[in-house]
Amino acid sequence: MTATMDTTLRVLVWLVEGTWQGCIDAAKPLLTQDAQITLLHVAPTEVEEAAAGALAGLLGRGRPGPGRHPAERISVLSAQEAAELLAAAEARLGRHAHRQAAGGRVERVVVQAAQGADLLVAARDGDRSRLGPASLGPATRFVVDHAPCPVLLVWPDQAPGVESIPPPPPHPPHPGPPARPPP
Amino acid sequence: MSRASFRELLGYWDERRRSQARDRLAGVPNALAETIALLLLAATLAFAVIRPRGLPEAVAAVPAALLMVALGILPVHAALDELGALGPTLGFLAAVLVLAELCEREGLFAAAGQRMASASRGRPVALLGLVFVVGAAVTAVLSLDATVVLLTPVVFATALRLRLRPKPHVYACTHLANSASLLLPVSNLTNLLAFRASSLSFARFATTMTLPWLAAIAVEWLVLRRFFAPDLVGRGEVVTQPKAGGAPRYAVAVLTLTLVGFGLASLVHLDPAVVAAAGALALAVPALRGRRARLADLGRAVGLGFLAFVAALGVVVRGVSDAGLGRLVDRLLPAGSSLWSLLAVAAVAAVLANLVNNLPAILLLLPAAAAAGPGSVLACLVGVNIGPNLTYVGSLATLLWRRVLRERDAEPAVAEFLQLGGLTVPAGLLAATAALWLMLRVLP
Numbered sequence: 001m002t003a004t005m006d007t008t009l010r011v012l013v014w015l016v017e018g019t020w021q022g023c024i025d026a027a028k029p030l031l032t033q034d035a036q037i038t039l040l041h042v043a044p045t046e047v048e049e050a051a052a053g054a055l056a057g058l059l060g061r062g063r064p065g066p067g068r069h070p071a072e073r074i075s076v077l078s079a080q081e082a083a084e085l086l087a088a089a090e091a092r093l094g095r096h097a098h099r100q101a102a103g104g105r106v107e108r109v110v111v112q113a114a115q116g117a118d119l120l121v122a123a124r125d126g127d128r129s130r131l132g133p134a135s136l137g138p139a140t141r142f143v144v145d146h147a148p149c150p151v152l153l154v155w156p157d158q159a160p161g162v163e164s165i166p167p168p169p170p171h172p173p174h175p176g177p178p179a180r181p182p183p
Numbered sequence: 184m185s186r187a188s189f190r191e192l193l194g195y196w197d198e199r200r201r202s203q204a205r206d207r208l209a210g211v212p213n214a215l216a217e218t219i220a221l222l223l224l225a226a227t228l229a230f231a232v233i234r235p236r237g238l239p240e241a242v243a244a245v246p247a248a249l250l251m252v253a254l255g256i257l258p259v260h261a262a263l264d265e266l267g268a269l270g271p272t273l274g275f276l277a278a279v280l281v282l283a284e285l286c287e288r289e290g291l292f293a294a295a296g297q298r299m300a301s302a303s304r305g306r307p308v309a310l311l312g313l314v315f316v317v318g319a320a321v322t323a324v325l326s327l328d329a330t331v332v333l334l335t336p337v338v339f340a341t342a343l344r345l346r347l348r349p350k351p352h353v354y355a356c357t358h359l360a361n362s363a364s365l366l367l368p369v370s371n372l373t374n375l376l377a378f379r380a381s382s383l384s385f386a387r388f389a390t391t392m393t394l395p396w397l398a399a400i401a402v403e404w405l406v407l408r409r410f411f412a413p414d415l416v417g418r419g420e421v422v423t424q425p426k427a428g429g430a431p432r433y434a435v436a437v438l439t440l441t442l443v444g445f446g447l448a449s450l451v452h453l454d455p456a457v458v459a460a461a462g463a464l465a466l467a468v469p470a471l472r473g474r475r476a477r478l479a480d481l482g483r484a485v486g487l488g489f490l491a492f493v494a495a496l497g498v499v500v501r502g503v504s505d506a507g508l509g510r511l512v513d514r515l516l517p518a519g520s521s522l523w524s525l526l527a528v529a530a531v532a533a534v535l536a537n538l539v540n541n542l543p544a545i546l547l548l549l550p551a552a553a554a555a556g557p558g559s560v561l562a563c564l565v566g567v568n569i570g571p572n573l574t575y576v577g578s579l580a581t582l583l584w585r586r587v588l589r590e591r592d593a594e595p596a597v598a599e600f601l602q603l604g605g606l607t608v609p610a611g612l613l614a615a616t617a618a619l620w621l622m623l624r625v626l627p
Contacts, residue, residue: 016348016417017342017343017346017347017348017349017417017419018307018346018347018348018416018417018418018419019416019417020346044350046350046599046600047339047349047350047353050350050353050354050357050575050600051331051335051336051339051353051357053357053575053576053577053585053600054331054335054356054357054360054575054576054577055331055332056576056577056581056585057331057361057540057571057575057576057577057578057581058327058328058331058577059228059231059232059240059540059541059542059543059577060231060240060241060244060489060492060493060496060542061328061486061489062239062240062486062488062489063234063237064332065483068332070331070332070335070336073336073339074335074336074339074353077336077339077340077343078339078343081343085346123417125413125414125416125417134412134413136413137413137414137416138413139413140413156416156417157417157418
C-alpha cells in the first residue's frame, strides 16, 4: 500500500467469550484516528449440532413442540448474545466500530474475514499454565497459520514475565565440534 | 365372558393363526419368518430415524407390530405377553416425563442455571464442574430426556450469560445424558426396561449402579477437562444471585420425597411406578390449579406417540427374537459374572447400540441377559447407555442419515464429535464395568 492510495488502517478484532476484553484493551492504544475497525464474533455451529444430535439420539421421542427444540433455542440465544457481546466490546473500545456477527467453523470464518484487513487482533487461548506447543488452542493456531495479514496475538490477562523461560538443559544434547585453534 | 373362556378363545385364535401361517410359510418357514421379522424391524427403525415428513415414529412401528402378528411370525399370546410386560414400564416412563415437564414449568431448570451462574463466579472450569453436578443429577433423577431437551439450552444460556465459551458445557450435557444415566431405573428408558426384566429392587439397582455411575462420570470429567482445555480459558462476568426467583422449593421437595419413596417402595414391595405417578400428581394438581400448565400440556409431555412407539417396537423386537435372532443373541452374549464376561457383555451391548440405537438393542439383549442373571443385565445397561456417546447422535444409522441430509457443512464438526466419543466411550465402558464387577462382588 502506497501513501497516495487509501491509507486507512483496517483492523479486524476477533472476539471470543472469556478473552475478548484483552483484545479490545490491546487494540485501543494502537488505533489511529481514522482506522477502520471491525469487531468480529463467530458462533461455532458445532454447539447447535451437538444439541440437535443428542435429540436425534433419543429414538421415538418425536419432535418437541414449537419453541422447545433445544437446537432452536440455542440458535436464538446465540444470536442475541453475539449482538450483546459486540455492543459491549464497542462500548469498551469507546469509539465507532463495524460489528460483524457470524457463525460456522470459527477458525475458517475468521481467516476469511481477515481477507483485506491490515491487522488482525486475536487473543491467545489454549492451556497457558504450561507454556509450550499446546499453549495455543487449535482455533488460534489455525488462524495464526493461515491469516492473510499480520496478526497481533494478545495475552488475555497478565503477560508472563521473562522468568517464565525454563532454565536451559544442564548438558547440551550433542557435544559440538572441537574448537579450532585460532589461525 | 369369563376369563377362562376368553383365554380359550385366544388360544384357539392363536392356534388357527399359527396353522394358517404354517401353511403360508410352508417350505422354508423359519428362514422366511426370520427374514420378514428382520425386515419389519429394519423398516420400523429406518422410519424412526428418517421420519419422513416429520410423521411420528409410531406410524410405522404400530403397523409393523400388527403385521408381525398377522403374518403369524409372533403368536398373539406372545405379543400380548410382551405388551403386558411393557405396560407398567410405559406408565412409569409417562410419570417421569410429566414430572420433568412440571419441574421445568415450576422453574427448576432456570433456577439451576441461576445457581450455576452465580456459584461459578465466571470461572470456566468451575462452571464445567457445576454443569457436571447438575447434569448428572438431572439425568439420574429426571431421565436423560430432561437433560437433552430441558437442561442443555439452560446450560448454554448460562455460559453465554457469563460470557464464557459454551462448547465444553453443552458437550458435557450431551455426554452426561448418556453416561450419567446409569444410576436409577428412572434415569433412562433402557434402565426401566432392564429393571423389569432383572427382578432387582429399586434400592438394589441404585446401590449396585452407584459406583459404575460415578466411574463413568469421572472418565467424562477427565477427558472433557483435557479435551476442552483450550476453550476453558479466560474469565467471564460475575453474576450475583438475584433475590427474587430462587429455587422452587415445592418442586424440589416433591422430587426429594419421590426419590425417598422409590427407596421405601422397594422395601414394602410397592411398584415404584406408583410412587412416580404420585410425585407427578403432587406437582400436576397445583400447576393445573394455578394455571401454570394445562391438561393438554401434560398430555403432550406424556407423549402418547412415544409410548405407542415403544410398545410397538417391543412387539416387533420380540418377533425378531422369537423368530431366531434370540438364539444368536444367546450364543453371542457370554454368561457368567467374571470381569471378562461382564466386559464382553458391555462391549457387545455397546456395539449393538451403536449399530441401530440403544432402545432396540436393549430389547433384543434383555431375554438372554435376564436369563444369565442381574450382573449381565446391568453390564448390558453399561454398554447401551455409555455406548451411544461414540457417535454423538446415538447410532451409526442416525449419523449416516444426518450426513446424507447435509453432506458438506457438518463434516468437520462430526470429526470432533467422533474424536471425543472415541476418547470417552472405551475408557468409560472399562471403568464402569470394572466398578460394576466390584459392586457385584462386594454387595451381599
